[in-house]
């Protein structure tokens with residue numbers, strides 16, 4: 001099956017500053033690729049390169065099996081939603097949405113039909129006659145979406161298209177996008193800061209930092225098996241606990257010792273027969289530390305911990321304690337008996353933990 | 366307004382406040398009178414008869430209003446040997462100024478659009494060189510320009526004068542449009558490119574409609590420059606193609622018979638009228654803030 005988008009060894013510099021370094025990504029027809037990374041890591045730049053709006057410094061790029069490295073944006077068969085919306089200020093909302101079709105010579109009836117459909121989908125029918133200056137941020141964002149959705153391109157590019165919507169509308173639009181994706185089988189590249197958006201929408205996630213791809217994988221892979229400390233820390237909310245620990249080999253396996261202030265160390269034992277160096281960083285998701293009485297399987301190991309802070313958050317209660325000199329968050333059941341300042345017996349799910357090398361940050365298991 | 370109310374917080378003596386206000390108005394009034402005085406004298410003089418001018422006071426109102434001087438200035442006054450008034454020259458100026466303004470504005474808009482939104486290697490150098498063109502004094506280009514006009518075969522013609530004004534104005538119009546367009550986010554061009562639009566389509570559909578305020582500014586500037594120009598007009602015209610400024614000079618300086626001050630004044634006002642009109646009419650369309658809402662904010 002041919003790749004809808006294939007990027008090989010892409011480098012991009014602005015003058016002497018290298019912004020994107022050796023990017024290699026490919027997606028299949030119907031994939032939903034989500035780009036995540038901290039602000040300024042080059043996500044928008046990468047989208048611009050895919051769209052052909054910025055020339056790339058080296059490498060090559062193909063869309064739909066055709067080499068597009070030097071092809072102009074209008075011939076790449078893409079639609080794009082810009083982070084800054086980029087609505088045409090002198091045109092009404094309706095004209096903004098139909099401009100692309102008009103330029104491409106789509107007949108008036110089709111234009112009207114598509115406009116009506118998209119306007120209904122995005123709930124912007126009452127706004128069609130207004131100018132962008134008379135819209136709120138969220139309304140502008142929806143118009144920008146509309147401009148892309150009336151097209152039927154090989155590839156959609158979205159740069160944080162839902163960032164300015166209120167929580168309810170955002171959830172609706174997210175569902176709408178997912179449905180659209182499934183219905184059309186359209187291929188998309190999507191930039192977001194929102195963890196949940198990334199997890200729910202993506203078939204594939206790319207995590208970037210400083211212009212370098214840190215990890216590519218399915219949402220489950222990224223979440224469960226982060227490739228390094230950066231990805232572990234960046235993906236998931238609350239973030240994965242990264243606890244400095246010592247791995248001590250003994251007869252039956254490896255003991256993982258976690259120092260505690262004014263208390264005996266917690267000792268957990270690795271059951272997987274991993275070959276770990278002495279110093280490791282243990283990565284545990286908050287949900288993998290739970291009430292011992294409520295969760296137990298053959299991978300969990302228990303320990304008594306002093307809870308420092310208890311934060312109820314509706315369905316869950318977060319308990320914070322200090323382990324290995326770090327604040328560690330556990331996601332407990334809302335009916336937990338944990339109280340601040342008291343000791344609670346917690347279960348650590350060793351089947352799901354990650355180990356990282358403290359110096360390189362690389363995953364060890 | 367905000368500043369003013371801030372001020373009243375410190376100085377909340379109402380009498381002082383009112384005195385300040387009135388002081389300001391009186392000052393402004395004095396300046397206005399000072400600037401309007403010459404125009405007032407011109408206007409009243411142009412409405413008087415020669416007898417009255419000779420016997421009366423410079424700043425007194427006309428005892429008897431007469432439009433004879435205006436009639437003479439428009440169609441009878443002598444410029445050297447011809448006695449057709451300002452009329453033919455007025456039309457010459459129109460024929461020079463209107464295409465000159467239109468062409469230089471359009472080219473300036475295109476240039477500004479290119480150097481601000483279609484960055485190419487050397488764009489900044491080219492722009493700097495064009496800026497340099499703004500600072501070259503008229504006198505310096507007279508001789509080279511005469512050569513060029515001769516070579517093009519349009520020396521002494523109205524197209525020749527249009528050409529001169531377009532070339533000389535291009536630096537300014539490019540500067541105006543470039544500075545206006547650099548503040549327009551490049552995403553607008555990018556979005557239009559993704560929508561499939563090309564160079565001229567983007568210019569026509571997106572940039573020109575955004576440009577009304579700067580077009581107005583440029584038109585006012587260029588029209589004033591071209592209409593009021595004397596040096597190019599006197600250097601590059603011949604008998605039938607002289608602009609209104611040259612005619613005015615000839616009327617005022619023609620030395621046959623008595624000095625008709627009323628005619629001179631009427632002719633001067635006629636020569637100045639179109640620029641005044643452009644300010645009044647175009648100023649109304651000086652609308653700002655059309656880009657509001659195109660980007661996040």
Ligand SMILES: Nc1ncnc2c1ncn2[C@@H]1O[C@H](COP(=O)(O)OP(=O)(O)OP(=O)(O)O)[C@@H](O)[C@H]1O
Pocket residue numbers: 014019037038039040041042043044045046083
């Ligand atoms: N035209 C430009 N010239 C020089 N540097 C640029 C230019 N555009 C972007 N950059 C730099 O490139 C880097 C990446 O920018 P980019 O806009 O791609 O970040 P981003 O990942 O989209 O961030 P955000 O999440 O804040 O939108 C930034 O450090 C930025 O300063």
Ligand SMILES: [Mg+2]
Pocket residue numbers: 043044045083159
């Ligand atoms: Mg960005």
